[in-house]
Amino acid sequence: MRIGVMSLAHLHAVGYVGLLSGFADVELAVADPDAAQRPPGESGGRAFAERLGVTRYFDSYADLLDWGPDGVVICSENSRHRELTELAAAAGAHVLCEKPMATTVADGEAMLAACAAAGVHLMIAYPVRFSRQFRALQAALPALGRLVAAAGTNNGVLPTARAWFADPVLAGGGAVMDHTVHLADLLDVVLDGAEPESVHAVANKMINATARVETGGQISLRYPGGVIATIDCSWSVPEHYPTWGGLTMRLVGEDGIADMDAFAQAVLGFRESTRSPLRLDYGTGGDGAMLAEFVSAIREGRRPQPDGESGLRSLRVVARAYESVRTGAPA
Structure with a gap:
């Protein structure tokens, strides 16, 4: 199974990359093209991904999605969750999105609609x-x-x-x-x-x-x-x-x-x-159990929990x- 990580902007991305790298049946890839826009001293990009042990890195989200991931984990800034979710859904990839789901209810509703239209699942990262x-x-x-x-x-x-x-x-x-x-x-x-x-x-x-x-x-x-x-x-x-x-x-x-x-x-x-x-x-x-739920739900063809509807309620x-x-x- 192929899982991609879209952005390393969120602090949790490092932990997710480490855990997914240990899944025996997962091929992992990362794209973090926005790293150059971050303030000096903040980590990200190809060199940082390689230090995390990532062996497959893409310079753009389009290249990552062309690789054909079964699912993606979105770890971008909150305001970019909608954009990346819509990109992933259009490519046929199931989505695990970092919390909060979005910065507005309207964006959260659009994310749900995009995933429903594409026939992919949307899960929200609530590891607790x-x-x-x-x-x-x-x-x-x-x-x-x-x-x-x-x-x-x-x-x-x-x-x-x-x-x-x-x-x-x-x-x-x-x-x-x-x-x-x-x-x-x-x-x-x-x-x-x-x-x-x-x-x-x-x-x-x-x-x-x-x-x-x-x-x-x-x-x-x-x-x-x-x-x-x-x-x-x-x-x-x-x-x-x-x-x-x-x-x-x-x-x-x-x-x-x-x-x-x-x-x-x-x-x-x-x-x-x-x-x-x-x-x-x-x-x-x-975190590990949450990622395992996402991966197993893709494999079994079922809706993962917590799903996008629950994420929208908390938003x-x-x-x-x-x-x-x-x-x-x-x-």
């Missing part, structure tokens, strides 16, 4: 769905009784390694765009695809007043049946913190409470030589959050 921790949370759901509330955090450092993350055009927004969708997707799973009845959000630049996008946000959602949820999506983790950030979720039911920490697999200690805290992470995370949450920030009222 595949984590051991979320699987355990799902298993605990029956014991909680009727769900009444949920609280989630998806915090991280200011994304300085890639300037486009804080570019209002290329990223489509800041912390709200970047860190709302993972938790919105997990709520989508827990609540069987129900969309919120109301979305109330606040955002600010308190963490970095010079940023062109919001660096902190808090979202309150009300779902059918009276379920209340909150999402803290802030870039509030200091640069010197042991990890880039993290993701947690608490579910509150009438009969119990269940907590999940997606990045809690670590041994904590103290390093005498540096007189500083020590953290040793372990575990595989959800609608983001769009309504920005509308609420703009108006100061629930959307």
